[in-house]
Amino acid sequence: MDTGTHVVMGIALGGIATLDPAVGLDSSMTQAVMIATIAGSQAPDIDTILKLKNNAVYIRHHRGITHSIPAVLFWSLMIPGILFLFYPEANLFHLWLWTLAAVAFHVFVDIFNAYGTQALRPFSRKWVALGLINTFDPFIFISHLVGISVWLAGFHQGYTFLTLYIVLTGYYLLRFIMQKRIKKELYERINDIEEIIISPTMKFRQWRIAVQAKSAFYVGRSIDGDVVIIDTFNRVPVPDSTVMRTAKQDKNISAFLSFSPVYKWEIDTYQDHYQVRFIDLRYRSKGHYPFVAIARIDRDSLELISSYTGWIFSEEKLQKKLKLGSV
Known part of the structure; x- marks a missing residue:
């Protein structure tokens, strides 16, 4: 997801954390956890700095090692360790637990983008990309802003954001059903499909489509439920020249x-x-x-x-x- 969405997700997770008695009943702990969840929701994207070097390094490493299992554990220890210096009375275990949740949640939601992550490292370098949610999804971002507004208006932040995430779970399931229908139609129309890559756009009912079949590549769009093949390219092996x-x-x-x-x-x-x-x-x-x-x-x-x-x-x-x- 984009930086702004990760920020509001960190705020939302910090709000849900107040349902934990170790957090919600201690104002200093509530503050520490909110800082931790916001920081944890940003930490894996520190590799964005690689873009300053060159595109090749950025493409090869972005969402790679910083989104891996060891990195998730590292961020979850480093952030509470720093915060403990400023909040020595904090419950370190619960501070670590919610930081871990924030970092892991960052990596988890990135899996649903078309770009994906290498979240399975060090066990696998495979890119895990489900292609359900655009890097910036207006509904997800705006719904978080609504949740924050409701909280600032005086509603309980824990129950507000918990309700929001129940709604968003339904949204993700709806996107999964929409993508599955597109794939079903593609399998009915194209023979010998080896791989289908569907990339969401910022528009709710529009998707980009790339299909790899044995003899050709197909590029298309799905708009309002209709699948259209726009380009077809013969699949020619890369020569060993x-x-x-x-x-x-x-x-x-x-x-x-x-x-x-x-x-x-x-x-x-x-x-x-x-x-x-x-x-x-x-x-x-x-x-x-x-x-x-x-x-x-x-x-x-x-x-x-x-x-x-x-x-x-x-x-x-x-x-x-x-x-x-x-x-």
Whole structure:
């Protein structure tokens, strides 16, 4: 989820924590736990700082180790440890318990996005992405603001946010049913499906669709319950050529391939270089596929000239980045 949603979720969890007598009957403990749940709801996203280095590092590691099982345990110990210095009278066990809940809940809700997390590390590096909820879901965010407003108006914060989360559980179940219906229709229309990736949008009844079948890739949309296939691409194996091997050794290309499950590739030949392009098929927007990885390779030496991976919405900007030797 986005940062704002994680903040309001931390507030909501801190409110629910007041139903715990060890928290709700002690004002200083209530304050400490609220700080802990807000901090815990943000801690796993500290890896966002990696974006300052380059896109390749960010793509490969964002929601990776910081969302893993060891990291969840680390945050749940570090945050209470710091807070205990300022609240020495706090019940350390209950402070740890609610911090653990906040951190674990952060990772849990991120699993429902299309981006997903490596929440099973160190047991598995597989990306777990259920694709039910957009990174920013207006209903979830606004419902939390309503809950906070109700609490500030004088209602009991614990029961207010507990009621909210019962409602949101129903919302998640509804999204699951909607996604399941889309998958059912796709299996009826397309033969030999190997994988279906459905990505929610900010609009409640609109979903992006990418299908990997044995012979082709299909890209489409589901709008108001109707599934439409927009693009179809023949599924051509990536060649084991010198040019492609050079490209795949580049950090931008390898980062893209480690993250993207459904993509097509292209090799264009120019006077002095080859251009290898990988295109993620999950994020079609306005007739364009903006998430790409590209490498330029010298035709004579077959050495890498420049490369780039990330979100690009115009060919002009992409070529400018490549000419500047962007990495």
